[in-house]
Amino acid sequence: MDDHPTPSDTTLIKGGWVVGFDGTEHRLIRDGVVVFEGDTVVHVGQHFEGQADHTIDASTKLVSPGLVNAHVHVGAHTGDRMIFDAGRRDLFRSGFMNYCTTNGINGPTLHDYENADVAIKYSLGCLLRYGSTTVVEMGGELGGESEGGKLGPLARHAGELGIRIYMSPGLRSAHHYYDQDGRHQIHWHSETDELRTLDAAIDFIEKYDGAFDGRVKAILVPLEYHLCSHELLRRTKSVAKEHGVGITLHLAESVLEFQDSIRNTGRTPVGMLYNLDFLGPEVILGHGLYTTGHSQVAYTRGDDLAQLRETGTTVAHSPTVFGRRGVHLESFQRYLDAGVNMAIGTDSYPQDMLGELKLVQIIGKIADRDFEVCNTREVFNAATLGGARALGRDDLGRLSPGAKADILLVDLSRPRTGPYLDPIKALIQCCDGEVIDTVIVGGRTLVQDGQLLAWDHTELLGEVRQSCEHAWSKFSEYWPDNEPIETVFPNAFKPWDGA
Numbered sequence: 001m002d003d004h005p006t007p008s009d010t011t012l013i014k015g016g017w018v019v020g021f022d023g024t025e026h027r028l029i030r031d032g033v034v035v036f037e038g039d040t041v042v043h044v045g046q047h048f049e050g051q052a053d054h055t056i057d058a059s060t061k062l063v064s065p066g067l068v069n070a071h072v073h074v075g076a077h078t079g080d081r082m083i084f085d086a087g088r089r090d091l092f093r094s095g096f097m098n099y100c101t102t103n104g105i106n107g108p109t110l111h112d113y114e115n116a117d118v119a120i121k122y123s124l125g126c127l128l129r130y131g132s133t134t135v136v137e138m139g140g141e142l143g144g145e146s147e148g149g150k151l152g153p154l155a156r157h158a159g160e161l162g163i164r165i166y167m168s169p170g171l172r173s174a175h176h177y178y179d180q181d182g183r184h185q186i187h188w189h190s191e192t193d194e195l196r197t198l199d200a201a202i203d204f205i206e207k208y209d210g211a212f213d214g215r216v217k218a219i220l221v222p223l224e225y226h227l228c229s230h231e232l233l234r235r236t237k238s239v240a241k242e243h244g245v246g247i248t249l250h251l252a253e254s255v256l257e258f259q260d261s262i263r264n265t266g267r268t269p270v271g272m273l274y275n276l277d278f279l280g281p282e283v284i285l286g287h288g289l290y291t292t293g294h295s296q297v298a299y300t301r302g303d304d305l306a307q308l309r310e311t312g313t314t315v316a317h318s319p320t321v322f323g324r325r326g327v328h329l330e331s332f333q334r335y336l337d338a339g340v341n342m343a344i345g346t347d348s349y350p351q352d353m354l355g356e357l358k359l360v361q362i363i364g365k366i367a368d369r370d371f372e373v374c375n376t377r378e379v380f381n382a383a384t385l386g387g388a389r390a391l392g393r394d395d396l397g398r399l400s401p402g403a404k405a406d407i408l409l410v411d412l413s414r415p416r417t418g419p420y421l422d423p424i425k426a427l428i429q430c431c432d433g434e435v436i437d438t439v440i441v442g443g444r445t446l447v448q449d450g451q452l453l454a455w456d457h458t459e460l461l462g463e464v465r466q467s468c469e470h471a472w473s474k475f476s477e478y479w480p481d482n483e484p485i486e487t488v489f490p491n492a493f494k495p496w497d498g499a
């Protein structure tokens with residue numbers, strides 16, 4: 001890029017390949033162009049006859065719309081998800097219950113020992129650098145969004161960085177904890193406390209929806225189906241309607257949650273939300289794994305997917321975090337064929353959407369034992385158009401006139417890309433987020449030559465490592481039975497004990 005554009009400047013990108021949107025679907029344009037003015041795309045095609053203030057030569061690159069990441073936990077989990085590649089057998093290897101659970105009703109958790117501010121910045125940096133230009137945050141309360149009437153670190157840092165974020169403080173009626181015998185329990189809060197969480201979210205919507213030139217947007221986040229009363233869910237739905245915002249929650253993500261729902265309500269998690277009139281086109285379910293017919297729930301009757309299709313509900317699919325525990329969606333193709341809108345989220349580290357897409361495809365094929373399913377077009381669409389649809393945005397996840405100038409320049413000249421017939425297949429099957437050279441959001445270049453421009457990512461990595469080392473050193477204080485981390489999550493190899 002020659003110099004920094006001003007908001008009204010016109011920028012022309014000359015790409016080796018351009019993923020253009022023709023109003024209906026993505027198309028590939030060899031040696032195509034994208035032109036944006038300010039924060040908006042004004043032209044996509046084979047040629048551009050007008051004058052541009054700036055020209056970006058991307059002749060060795062793929063010009064792609066920025067990816068819409070429909071499920072992330074920015075404010076936490078630097079210290080756990082990636083590192084602990086196991087789970088408790090009595091929780092059916094559910095990931096989140098292992099880590100978000102307190103030792104005693106009001107006891108500590110791993111997150112109490114982490115430096116949340118550093119974790120947020122490091123994590124936002126990873127998301128952006130690896131191609132997510134829009135993210136949906138799932139655990140918002142850890143960022144203290146409107147603490148003391150002020151904007152908390154999560155929205156503030158996202159705003160400074162320039163990424164698009166959907167968020168608000170999380171809603172809950174209960175929390176997980178381990179009792180004296182180390183067993184998992186759920187502690188239900190008072191009605192006053194649960195409504196207080198909704199008040200905080202409404203406060204956030206009223207004050208901050210649309211902050212930072214519209215890049216910070218509100219979405220209501222009942223944290224988990226498992227932890228929300230039906231009354232809280234009903235009220236959430238009506239607040240969403242009243243304020244014109246979406247909703248996202250964790251649902252059907254563990255066998256335990258599915259079985260509890262059947263025992264307590266007689267319905268599956270999806271069936272229960274359908275019965276509450278909660279589902280709808282503004283609702284994103286993370287992760288929707290355990291639906292009727294899943295081989296691990298022993299529940300073959302009913303048709304959860306038909307209810308998701310009928311209501312226009314989205315499922316945010318994150319195969320990495322579940323694959324690490326040996327479980328998967330059954331199957332990506334079955335959901336697509338049922339007419340369910342599918343979006344993709346990274347959920348966990350390394351917050352790399354391209355890495356996630358590779359697993360969507362591979363695990364999707366394995367799940368169906370069919371190499372003809374889960375094709376590259378559907379996977380790329382889910383990470384762009386599917387996520388945008390879930391957020392009710394026809395100006396994201398595509399490059400066409402009127403869309404936001406959220407653009408990735410992907411370096412296809414790397415050895416790992418190899419010779420390719422189709423750059424999109426090469427992107428998903430051979431690459432990870434390291435091949436992304438430039439990230440532009442709303443017309444502003446935020447990542448160049450693979451480096452964040454706003455912050456020193458290497459410095460943040462050092463700080464987040466320090467924070468995690470500290471949290472791990474205190475492991476026995478928050479883990480049931482007070483065992484040390486080496487016993488509960490042993491490293492791949494034993495430490496050297498010789499001289």
Ligand SMILES: [Zn+2]
Pocket residue numbers: 071072073138250286347
């Ligand atoms: Zn999650």
